[in-house]
Amino acid sequence: MSVAKKYGHVHGEAFMLMKYACVCGHRETIWNSRDGVTPFGMVCPSCGKPNLRHVNWQHDVYAPEHKLQIGQRFWRDGTPDEAEAIMRRRIEQEQNTCSLKPKIAEELIQSIRDGATDYKFRNGWPIIDQNNG
Structure with a gap:
């Protein structure tokens, strides 16, 4: 233990x-x-x-x-705002290879904010930070 x-x-x-x-x-x-x-x-x-x-x-x-x-x-x-920002960046990067309809993208982002879709963003998901004083 x-x-x-x-x-x-x-x-x-x-x-x-x-x-x-x-x-x-x-x-x-x-x-x-x-x-x-x-x-x-x-x-x-x-x-x-x-x-x-x-x-x-x-x-x-x-x-x-x-x-x-x-x-x-x-x-x-990590916070819901940080999860949303990460997902928005991912969606933006993927727009070149696949077209995600805006409504579906927003539904996905809302489910991420709610912690319901991606296991990486459930309550308590880890994010690295730095003490800048």
């Missing part, structure tokens, strides 16, 4: 300081500021490739009172 679960959290990675590493050599510690799942990997801020991975899980540190350093990244819950 994970430390976080011992403290009554639902997810093992709740409030953990987690190490991420990329094949390019980039390393960073990212804090999960919530009791929610986190992506195993993401785009590396150094090389721009999708190779930044959560490593050494056994060394994650439970830190519910962690104070973010300036510039440190962290996971937080």
Whole structure:
């Protein structure tokens, strides 16, 4: 059983300081500021490739009172406004390859805002953020 679960959290990675590493050599510690799942990997801020991975899980540190350093990244819950913005960008990018009728696009966006359609945007979906002070 994970430390976080011992403290009554639902997810093992709740409030953990987690190490991420990329094949390019980039390393960073990212804090999960919530009791929610986190992506195993993401785009590396150094090389721009999708190779930044959560490593050494056994060394994650439970830190519910962690104070973010300036510039440190962290996971937080995404908002309905952010989900909508992401979907609008996706729809716009796809308009070149398929034509989505405006009414259907708006219905899709509303269902995303309601958390009903895409599992990626259900309540508590993770988004990476950065402490800018």
